Amino acid sequence: MRARWLTALVLCLLMSACTGDGGGSDDDRGRITLRFQSLAWQDESVAVNKELVKEWNATHPDVEVEYVQGSWDSVHDQLLTSFEGGEAPDIIHDASDDLADFAYGGYLADLRELLPERLKSDIPQRSWETTTFGDGVFGVPFLQEPRVLIANAKWLRESGVRVPTTEKPWTWEEFREVAEELSGDGTYGVAWPLKEPVSATLNLSLSAGGQLFHRGADGKVEVRFEDADAVVPETVRAEVNTDRSAPGTTLGSGGSDTLPGFFGGKYAMVPLGFSYRQQIVQQAPKGFDWQVLPAPAGAEGLTQGVSPQTLSIAEDSAHKEEAAEFIDFLLRPANMVRLALGDWMLPTGTEALKDPALRTADYDWATGTALAEHLRSAPAQSVRGYPEWKDKVATPAFQEFYSGAIGLAELRERLVGDGNLVLARYQR
Amino acid sequence: MRTSGAARIGQYTALLGYLVFLAFPLLWLISIAFKPPRELGSPHPTWIPENPTLDNFRQAFDEQPLLDAALNSLVAALGAAVVAVLIATPMAYVMARRRTLLSRAATGWVVVSQAFPFVLVIIPLFLVLKNLRLIDSVPGLIMVYVVWALPFALWMLVGYVRAVPTELEEAAAVDGAGRVRTLVSVIAPLLAPGIVATALFAFITAWNEFFFALVLLKTPEKQTLPVVLTHFIGAEGVADLGPLAAAAFLATLPSLVVFAIIQKRITGGMLAGAVKS
Numbered sequence: 001m002r003a004r005w006l007t008a009l010v011l012c013l014l015m016s017a018c019t020g021d022g023g024g025s026d027d028d029r030g031r032i033t034l035r036f037q038s039l040a041w042q043d044e045s046v047a048v049n050k051e052l053v054k055e056w057n058a059t060h061p062d063v064e065v066e067y068v069q070g071s072w073d074s075v076h077d078q079l080l081t082s083f084e085g086g087e088a089p090d091i092i093h094d095a096s097d098d099l100a101d102f103a104y105g106g107y108l109a110d111l112r113e114l115l116p117e118r119l120k121s122d123i124p125q126r127s128w129e130t131t132t133f134g135d136g137v138f139g140v141p142f143l144q145e146p147r148v149l150i151a152n153a154k155w156l157r158e159s160g161v162r163v164p165t166t167e168k169p170w171t172w173e174e175f176r177e178v179a180e181e182l183s184g185d186g187t188y189g190v191a192w193p194l195k196e197p198v199s200a201t202l203n204l205s206l207s208a209g210g211q212l213f214h215r216g217a218d219g220k221v222e223v224r225f226e227d228a229d230a231v232v233p234e235t236v237r238a239e240v241n242t243d244r245s246a247p248g249t250t251l252g253s254g255g256s257d258t259l260p261g262f263f264g265g266k267y268a269m270v271p272l273g274f275s276y277r278q279q280i281v282q283q284a285p286k287g288f289d290w291q292v293l294p295a296p297a298g299a300e301g302l303t304q305g306v307s308p309q310t311l312s313i314a315e316d317s318a319h320k321e322e323a324a325e326f327i328d329f330l331l332r333p334a335n336m337v338r339l340a341l342g343d344w345m346l347p348t349g350t351e352a353l354k355d356p357a358l359r360t361a362d363y364d365w366a367t368g369t370a371l372a373e374h375l376r377s378a379p380a381q382s383v384r385g386y387p388e389w390k391d392k393v394a395t396p397a398f399q400e401f402y403s404g405a406i407g408l409a410e411l412r413e414r415l416v417g418d419g420n421l422v423l424a425r426y427q428r
Numbered sequence: 429m430r431t432s433g434a435a436r437i438g439q440y441t442a443l444l445g446y447l448v449f450l451a452f453p454l455l456w457l458i459s460i461a462f463k464p465p466r467e468l469g470s471p472h473p474t475w476i477p478e479n480p481t482l483d484n485f486r487q488a489f490d491e492q493p494l495l496d497a498a499l500n501s502l503v504a505a506l507g508a509a510v511v512a513v514l515i516a517t518p519m520a521y522v523m524a525r526r527r528t529l530l531s532r533a534a535t536g537w538v539v540v541s542q543a544f545p546f547v548l549v550i551i552p553l554f555l556v557l558k559n560l561r562l563i564d565s566v567p568g569l570i571m572v573y574v575v576w577a578l579p580f581a582l583w584m585l586v587g588y589v590r591a592v593p594t595e596l597e598e599a600a601a602v603d604g605a606g607r608v609r610t611l612v613s614v615i616a617p618l619l620a621p622g623i624v625a626t627a628l629f630a631f632i633t634a635w636n637e638f639f640f641a642l643v644l645l646k647t648p649e650k651q652t653l654p655v656v657l658t659h660f661i662g663a664e665g666v667a668d669l670g671p672l673a674a675a676a677f678l679a680t681l682p683s684l685v686v687f688a689i690i691q692k693r694i695t696g697g698m699l700a701g702a703v704k705s
Binding site: 035265 | 465466468469470471472473487491550551554555558563638639642643646647648651655658659660661662663664665666667668669
């Protein structure tokens with residue numbers, strides 16, 4: 001008797017193991033429900049996302065969207081498990097540099113046939129490149145932010161240095177001279193928060209023509225560290241170790257960690273993402289006068305690498321077309337502006353970028369908007385094996401280089417020699 | 429042996445220093461939770477907020493469903509603690525009293541299983557729970573927590589059982605008590621401190637657990653406190669520090685309260701009978 005029960009239980013488990021349901025769901029009235037996992041986290045941004053979902057649901061009785069709150073902190077592992085278990089949300093909010101593994105793994109739908117022409121043509125090709133892996137497009141890039149210099153405006157004015165504009169930015173050489181000029185006894189011209197030194201260095205290096213990753217005709221990527229790749233790292237190293245215009249103590253800090261010192265008049269400038277303005281508005285002492293300056297320019301002008309925020313559709317979703325329609329709704333120019341304002345970032349859409357709300361002098365929105373056309377796909381975007389190269393090779397190498405422990409030759413040797421060994425394993 | 433006055437002052441100073449060291453993260457968390465945004469960005473941070481505010485708490489409750497999340501955490505943690513203890517106690521008794529090759533192998537396996545990383549087990553576990561239709565349910569999460577806490581709970585309780593003299597069981601047997609009666613009436617009361625400590629371990633583990641809850645619970649209303657806390661953190665580690673600290677402080681309170689209530693019972697129980705009168 002006991003054996004029979006046991007057999008029945010095992011059979012039940014096996015039968016249930018063979019069944020599974022795809023993404024999305026249909027209720028008895030034929031209404032489709034789509035799950036939209038959003039990573040919005042700032043109060044205003046969450047509110048805008050929820051409002052847009054509400055507006056969609058009010059006008060689309062047949063396709064209901066359910067808002068699910070995700071978190072940036074653990075999105076990759078959470079999505080990976082959901083994909084493996086066939087339980088992924090239909091519409092996925094993420095960052096373009098997180099998509100490569102999911103795209104190559106077949107978890108994301110190719111959007112080329114799903115998206116309307118309006119949306120395709122509204123977003124520039126340089127942005128689409130951030131979500132193009134192989135032959136397919138696996139996400140819609142919709143928000144991005146350049147790295148800018150947030151400066152103590154009063155300090156800058158009183159020093160008499162030339163204040164850069166997007167039309168006439170500082171060169172890297174000029175930036176080094178200015179940082180030195182702004183330095184004084186116990187104060188520094190600039191503070192580099194380089195807790196994550198790799199993406200910051202690589203993205204800024206595009207301005208000097210640095211590429212680091214080079215894709216051959218056979219599609220394979222190799223690391224080459226050329227003169228242009230050295231411009232940004234050498235500038236930072238010299239500021240910290242030679243000119244003493246940047247403190248070594250912030251090299252291990254995150255962006256937020258440098259703000260108290262910035263407000264306290266210890267640093268004249270801090271290179272930060274454009275969205276940090278929100279924290280500055282919230283936390284700066286009353287009357288603190290700050291302004292946004294473009295990052296220094298090199299041989300390629302103000303070009304910078306970025307990994308935009310994206311919206312993707314799960315390959316397992318049973319309602320891809322409806323999901324694409326929702327994305328199209330969410331990213332209409334007016335809605336894109338609302339999302340951008342909520343996140344203090346820039347929209348990728350050309351129509352949205354024309355909106356006066358993003359061209360105002362308030363909080364230097366206009367400076368950021370003028371930089372939008374210079375933003376390109378981050379160099380490491382589609383390189384398989386990049387996360388391992390970054391963690392095991394590049395991060396320690398850059399940290400040691402910036403602190404003065406190793407020289408340029410050693411940095412080059414490690415990035416290239418050790419780096420290519422890592423990448424080769426992913427490209428066999 | 430008498431301790432000199434100077435030595436005693438030294439001991440107390442060292443103890444105080446150690447306590448301050450241990451308490452530092454919690455005290456700093458409380459300090460941040462009551463600071464307005466402008467003080468959070470101050471270059472001269474102070475221990476005591478200059479303009480203490482409850483805005484961070486208000487904002488935390490406005491932005492996230494903290495009470496619902498706390499209730500979910502409480503149900504999951506209490507469920508895990510109770511079920512883990514109910515399963516582990518008889519198992520530990522058998523493993524402690526029957527010293528066969530199998531029980532030794534089981535003990536070894538228990539130790540080894542503690543070394544498995546979460547990511548190794550999460551995908552198979554996810555598939556199993558999905559097929560049992562227990563994804564996105566607190567009972568499913570409790571099941572995972574029990575499985576996760578059981579090896580260590582077992583290991584702890586085996587030690588406690590071994591400390592109970594077998595002569596007591598023999599005396600119970602002479603008085604006519606069977607195995608179950610002996611376990612319930614004789615062994616269990618003596619194991620009370622161990623059971624409480626084990627339950628506490630299972631409770632705290634489940635209360636603080638993040639990854640399984642993140643992956644297994646999809647419906648926002650079912651999410652637990654650690655998962656909801658991450659909603660205050662943005663890309664590249666940028667955080668809404670004030671509300672995050674306020675919410676994190678509230679999240680640590682139940683653990684502190686449980687410890688405060690149970691601590692006396694554990695130490696009291698452990699010392700009971702240690703000295704012959």
